[in-house]
Amino acid sequence: MSDGNGSGSRHGHPDLAAVRGDDDVIQPFMLERTGVRGRLVRSGPMVDAILTRHAYPAPVAQLLGEALALAGLMSGMMKYDGMFTLQMVGDGPVKMLVADFTSDGAVRGYADFDAGRVAALNLDDQAPNAEVVKLLGQGRLAYTVDHQGARDRYQGIVELNGATLAECMHHYFQQSEQVVSSIQLACGRLTEGDGTERWRAGGLMLQRLPEEAGERTVEDPDEDWRRSVILMSSVTQTEMVRPDITAHELLFRLFHEEGVRVFDTWPLKDQCRCSRERVETVLMQMDQDELQDLKTDRGLVEVTCQYCSTVYEFDDAQIEALHASARRGGQRGSG
Ligand SMILES: [Zn+2]
Known part of the structure; x- marks a missing residue:
């Protein structure tokens, strides 16, 4: 990864340990001047644990990291008690990719891909963003919300027809009747103080909510929105993931002219729901x-x-015991 000032690998910040406190969070915020809402996702240890454990080729890992950041942004925009799942499928080297979040912040994800076909793409593993179309081919992204106790699953489908995942989402937001939104995503490896490369991911989203319109104190809501999006797009890929910039610092850097109000963060953790x-x-x-x-x-x-x-x-005895209990009517006894 690189940005204008070439400081992507900077480390050794004296307060790094303290700064880490706001890693692995979804940070909601509002631009006070205009009522534009937003969310910032920042992930270090969580995304590093998930991507390092899988040890996927870098372009696949980067795509999964961006998908996790996107799932964080999108799950944060819905009120649910249950599970948010983002799934991408395609006919390319990556056949399927899943990122899921529970409402209590447990995050997991995986990719199913053909390693030979991924290698044959010869992708740059330092690319600023994952090349979604090359990796997934003709593909689509679906997101579902499983709300505990509710019958209905909310689902949206996005055709993957942009150069990056964020571009695909922009096309989707433009075409659908969704709230007007703008998104930035980043995932990459940074070399830390101990010389270890660690994955980090970030996401930033702005939303123009219709219900805020009445509260506006300024004349031109379209101009307000455009200005907010321009400010957001000034963020570099490296700023999105650098551990030595806190969430608050980054938001202030981008939006201080608009007045940023931050709300309670939503902590994220690397946690699977599988069990024996x-x-x-x-x-x-x-x-x-x-x-x-x-x-x-x-x-x-x-x-x-x-x-x-x-x-x-x-082992065979354990399998036999399972089947014996299945024959007894699916209820596993004490023995
Ligand atoms: Zn598991």
């Missing part, structure tokens, strides 16, 4: 042939969580 019990429930529904396919050389049935790479192993 959930895997057992799936295995109980499989027949012997399907189970045989999951057996490793060591004769164990092995299931790896695609999100967090946790491996769950079951």
Whole structure:
């Protein structure tokens, strides 16, 4: 990654540890002069843990990092108690990519891709943004909100026809009847003080909410919106991810003329929802042939969580016990 001042790898800030306190958060804010709302997503340890664990090729990791930042921005704009899922599918080297957020801030994600086809693209692994069309081909992005206790799932579908993920979202916001929005996304590796490269991701979104119109104190809402978007687009990819700029500093830097009011942050954590019990429930529904396919050389049935790479192993006796309990009516007894 690079920006105008070439300080992308700067480190050694004396207050770095303290600054980290506002990492892995969604920071909502409002521009007081115009009523424009926004959200900033900043992620360090969370996105680094997810991307490092997967060890995907850099262009795939970068795309997943941007998708996680985008999911953070979009999930933050909905009021829900449950799960927000962003899924991209395509006919390109990356077949599927998923980022999901629970309303209590547990985040996970994965990509399913053909490593040979990704390598054949010869993409620049220092590119400022992921090349979404090259990676996914003809693709689309779908987002769903599963609200606990509600029957309806809210769903939106975005055709992937921009050079970057943020551009695809701009096309979508322009075409749909969504609230007018503007988005910036960034994900890249920065070399930290100890010489280790770590992934970081950031996202910034502005929204022009119709209900704010009545409260405006200025004459020209279109001009207000344009000015806000221009201010936002002055952010560099590196500023979006640098750990030594706090969320508040970044917002002030961009929008101080507009008056920035920040609201409570929403903390994010790298946390999967898989468990041995959930895997057992799936295995109980499989027949012997399907189970045989999951057996490793060591004769164990092995299931790896695609999100967090946790491996769950079951020996024959454990499988038999599961099936015995399934025969008893699906209720697992105490033994
Ligand atoms: Zn998992």
